[in-house]
Amino acid sequence: VSISGPTAVCSGVNGTYTTTASNTDGATINYDFRVGGVSQQSGSLNTFSYGAGGVIDCVITLTGGTGCFTTTTATSTSITQTVNTTPIGSNNTVAAFCTPAGLSIGLQQFITNGVNSTFVWAAANNTNVGGETTTNTASNTINNTLTNATNAQQTVVYTVTPTSVTGSCVGASFTVSVPVNPLPQGSLSGGTICSDGVGQLTFTSTSGTG
Numbered sequence: 001v002s003i004s005g006p007t008a009v010c011s012g013v014n015g016t017y018t019t020t021a022s023n024t025d026g027a028t029i030n031y032d033f034r035v036g037g038v039s040q041q042s043g044s045l046n047t048f049s050y051g052a053g054g055v056i057d058c059v060i061t062l063t064g065g066t067g068c069f070t071t072t073t074a075t076s077t078s079i080t081q082t083v084n085t086t087p088i089g090s091n092n093t094v095a096a097f098c099t100p101a102g103l104s105i106g107l108q109q110f111i112t113n114g115v116n117s118t119f120v121w122a123a124a125n126n127t128n129v130g131g132e133t134t135t136n137t138a139s140n141t142i143n144n145t146l147t148n149a150t151n152a153q154q155t156v157v158y159t160v161t162p163t164s165v166t167g168s169c170v171g172a173s174f175t176v177s178v179p180v181n182p183l184p185q186g187s188l189s190g191g192t193i194c195s196d197g198v199g200q201l202t203f204t205s206t207s208g209t210g
Helices: none
Strands: 002-004 008-010 015-020 028-035 038-043 047-050 054-063 073-075 079-084 117-123 145-148 154-164 174-181 185-189 202-207
Touching: 002 054, 015 028, 015 054, 028 047, 038 047, 047 054, 145 174
Parallel strands: 008 079
Antiparallel strands: 002 015, 015 047, 028 038, 028 054, 054 073, 054 079, 117 154, 154 174, 185 202
């Protein structure tokens, strides 16, 4: 009797375990899958779906058939299943940058369950901002330089997909939103002064919050 299946799964994902029995000579087979010696599934099905970790084996029992069996039960070898944690990220909006915004945003900080991860990210295109990468980029840091081409704050939204370093478990995607402020614009005004005189220039802001 043999059993096959994965030795590791990601949290929330079951592995499928299959028992193969040979030389049963037409007997009816009952498959009793166990975890840690405790029965979890018993019947005619030779596959078992499980994802909570532990030592998995299977005891078969033969009934009927044409063979002369010295024993009607047999136990497979065991498989020890390890469960690797899947990373969980949270949607975040970071503090606003002034244009041109040189980003260096580490992504591990947004993993709420602390799983050490690698990342793939891409920005949604904002036609009012230049410099964002809109193709998938494998990097643990968002490092674009963003330029706001307008007189109002713009936001670039990055979609990030984490993968655990241990077990390569892919987590659900999350977003990182980056506000980019324009530089202030305005005009100078002042009266005429004589040489060596003292005057006053007034700057009037017309747009921008950077």
